[in-house]
Amino acid sequence: MSEHVSDSTEWQTLQGQAEKFGAVHLRDLFGSDPKRGERLTAQVADLTVDYSKNLVTDEVLTALLALADRAGLRERIGAMFAGEHINVTEDRAVLHTALRLPRDANLVVDGQDVVAEVHEVLDRMGAFSDKVRSGEWTGHTGQRIKTVVNIGIGGSDLGPVMAYEALKAFKSPDIECRFISNIDPTDLYEKTHDLDPATTLFIVCSKTFGTQETLTNATEARNWLLAGLGDGAGADAVAKHFVAVSTNADRVSGFGIDTANMFGFWDWVGGRYSLPSAVGLSVMIAVGKEHFADMLAGYHTVDEHFRTQPLESNVPALLGLLNVWYDTFLGAQSHAILPYSQYLHRFAAYLQQLTMESNGKSVRLDGSPASFQTGEVFWGEPGTNGQHAFYQLIHQGTKMIPADFIGFSKPNHDIGEMHDLFMSNFFAQTGALAFGRSIDQVLAEGTSPEIAPHRVMQGNHPTTTIIAESLTPAVLGQLIALYEHITFTQGTIWQINSFDQWGVELGKVMANQLAPKLTSSSAPAQDDDSSTNALIKLYRSQRGR
Numbered sequence: 001m002s003e004h005v006s007d008s009t010e011w012q013t014l015q016g017q018a019e020k021f022g023a024v025h026l027r028d029l030f031g032s033d034p035k036r037g038e039r040l041t042a043q044v045a046d047l048t049v050d051y052s053k054n055l056v057t058d059e060v061l062t063a064l065l066a067l068a069d070r071a072g073l074r075e076r077i078g079a080m081f082a083g084e085h086i087n088v089t090e091d092r093a094v095l096h097t098a099l100r101l102p103r104d105a106n107l108v109v110d111g112q113d114v115v116a117e118v119h120e121v122l123d124r125m126g127a128f129s130d131k132v133r134s135g136e137w138t139g140h141t142g143q144r145i146k147t148v149v150n151i152g153i154g155g156s157d158l159g160p161v162m163a164y165e166a167l168k169a170f171k172s173p174d175i176e177c178r179f180i181s182n183i184d185p186t187d188l189y190e191k192t193h194d195l196d197p198a199t200t201l202f203i204v205c206s207k208t209f210g211t212q213e214t215l216t217n218a219t220e221a222r223n224w225l226l227a228g229l230g231d232g233a234g235a236d237a238v239a240k241h242f243v244a245v246s247t248n249a250d251r252v253s254g255f256g257i258d259t260a261n262m263f264g265f266w267d268w269v270g271g272r273y274s275l276p277s278a279v280g281l282s283v284m285i286a287v288g289k290e291h292f293a294d295m296l297a298g299y300h301t302v303d304e305h306f307r308t309q310p311l312e313s314n315v316p317a318l319l320g321l322l323n324v325w326y327d328t329f330l331g332a333q334s335h336a337i338l339p340y341s342q343y344l345h346r347f348a349a350y351l352q353q354l355t356m357e358s359n360g361k362s363v364r365l366d367g368s369p370a371s372f373q374t375g376e377v378f379w380g381e382p383g384t385n386g387q388h389a390f391y392q393l394i395h396q397g398t399k400m401i402p403a404d405f406i407g408f409s410k411p412n413h414d415i416g417e418m419h420d421l422f423m424s425n426f427f428a429q430t431g432a433l434a435f436g437r438s439i440d441q442v443l444a445e446g447t448s449p450e451i452a453p454h455r456v457m458q459g460n461h462p463t464t465t466i467i468a469e470s471l472t473p474a475v476l477g478q479l480i481a482l483y484e485h486i487t488f489t490q491g492t493i494w495q496i497n498s499f500d501q502w503g504v505e506l507g508k509v510m511a512n513q514l515a516p517k518l519t520s521s522s523a524p525a526q527d528d529d530s531s532t533n534a535l536i537k538l539y540r541s542q543r544g545r
C-alpha cells in the first residue's frame with residue numbers, strides 16, 4: 001500500500017492503451033466479434049449486466065484487471081468485510097455489509113458481536129413497524145397513525161426516500177410516508193400543513209443527531225405537533241409521535257425523545273450506506289418487515305458475489321474498473337444513471353451522495369495529492385423523460401458520458417402495451433448511442449447534403465445495460481449493493497478513503513458562524529469577504545433588518 005498505484009507499470013499500460021483508443025469504434029468491436037454481446041454479459045444475483053457496449057477491448061479489460069491486482073482490490077475487499085479499520089481518517093471499520101448478514105452468520109469486530117446487535121435492532125424495528133401498520137400504536141388522542149414523516153438529510157433522507165418511492169408497489173395503502181430534509185422552512189410547511197397531528201408520526205433520523213437542518217426541522221415539527229394537539233399535550237404526546245434513529249443516545253434524550261423509542265446503529269455505518277440500518281425504518285413501516293428483509297437479502301447476495309467471485313467475473317469490480325477507465329484514463333467527467341422505471345425516479349439522486357461523497361477526494365490514503373482525475377459527477381433522470389430533455393447532448397454533444405441503463409422486463413403495473421413501448425425506447429437508445437447513424441445512411445434516406453451532417457450520429461457512446469425481471473425489494477437491494485461495491489472498487493484503485501467526508505464539514509461550520517449575522521439587527525456584516533458582506537447586507541435590508 002505504500003507504493004502509488006498510479007506509478008505502476010499497470011497504470012502506464014492503461015495510459016498507453018488510452019492514447020491509441022481514439023481510433024476504436026463500437027461498430028468495429030461488434031463487427032469483428034459476432035458474440036461480443038453474449039460474451040460481455042454477466043449475471044449478479046437477479047441482475048443481468050450487459051457491458052458489451054462499453055469502449056473496451058479484451059486487452060483493456062485484461063489491463064484493468066491487472067491494475068486491480070496491483071491495487072490489492074481482493075485484499076481490500078477482504079479487509080472491509082472483516083471489519084478492519086479501513087476508514088483510516090476516522091479510525092473506523094466500514095461494515096455496512098454486516099447490516100444485511102443473515103441471523104446465523106458470525107462476525108465479531110472490535111469485541112462486538114455485530115450480527116447479534118444488527119438483528120436485535122431489526123427485531124425491534126419489526127415489532128414497532130408491525131404495531132404502526134396494524135394500528136396498535138396510536139397517537140396522543142388514541143387514533144392510528146396514517147402518515148409517517150421522516151426528518152433527516154443526506155444519508156438519513158436520500159436512501160429512505162429513494163427506497164420508499166422505488167417500492168411504492170409494495171406499500172401499505174393505509175400509510176403514507178413523507179420526507180423533510182431541507183432547512184428551507186417551505187419544506188416543513190409543505191410536508192405538514194395538510195396533516196392531522198393526531199395521526200402523524202415523526203421519525204427523527206440522524207446518525208450524529210447534531211445536524212443543524214434535522215434538529216431545526218425536528219424542533220419546529222414538535223412545536224407544530226404540540227400546537228396542533230392543543231391543551232394538555234406535552235412530553236407524553238411527544239413520546240407517542242416522535243421516535244429517533246441515531247447512533248447518539250445522549251443527544252436523542254437531550255432532544256426530549258425517550259431512548260426507549262430510539263433505534264440505534266453504529267459508527268461503522270456511513271450515512272450514505274445506512275439505508276439497510278434503522279435509517280430504513282420509514283421504508284419498513286411502509287412495506288412491512290418481510291419486504292424489508294427481502295431487500296436486505298438482495299443486498300446480501302451481491303455482497304457475497306463481490307466478496308467471493310474472482311475479479312474477472314466479479315460484476316461490481318468490473319463495472320468499477322470500467323468507470324476508472326473512463327474517468328481517469330479517457331477523461332470522462334460524468335456518468336449518467338438512466339433507470340427506465342418511474343419508481344426509480346430518486347435513484348440518481350441517491351447515487352449522487354453514494355458516489356460523489358465517497359469518491360469526491362483529491363488526497364490519497366497516505367496524504368499525498370492524487371495526480372489524476374477521481375470521482376465523476378453522477379446524474380440522471382428516468383427514461384423516457386430524460387430522452388426528451390438531455391439525451392441530445394449524449395447523442396451528439398462533444399462530451400463522453402458513460403451511461404447505465406436500468407430496466408425491467410415486467411412492470412409493477414401492466415397497462416395495455418405501454419411497457420413494451422417503454423422498453424422499446426430502452427433498447428433503441430443503447431443501440432443508437434453505440435452505433436449511431438453514418439452519413440451514408442442519412443443520405444440514403446433522402447436528406448439533403450447540407451442538412452445531412454446535422455443528422456449524423458457518430459455513435460461510440462458507451463453504455464451498460466442492467467436488466468432484472470421486475471423491481472422487487474430484493475432487486476432494489478441488489479442494485480444498491482452493486483453501486484456501493486462499484487464505488488468501493490474505484491476508491492481502491494485511486495487509493496482514496498471512500499468513507500469520510502471532510503469536505504462537507506467546512507460548509508456546516510461556516511453556516512453556523514454566519515447565522516447570527518443574518519438574524520441580529522445589531523451585528524454588522526463586515527468581517528467576511530466583500531462579496532459575502534454585500535450579499536448579507538442585501539438580505540438583511542430585504543428582511544427589514
Ligand SMILES: O=P(O)(O)OC[C@H]1O[C@H](O)[C@H](O)[C@@H](O)[C@@H]1O
Nearest residue numbers: 154155156206207208211271504
Ligand atoms: O445522519 P446525520 O448525522 O444527520 O448526517 C446527515 C448527513 O450529513 C452530512 O453532512 C454528511 O456529509 C452526510 O454523509 C450525512 O449523511
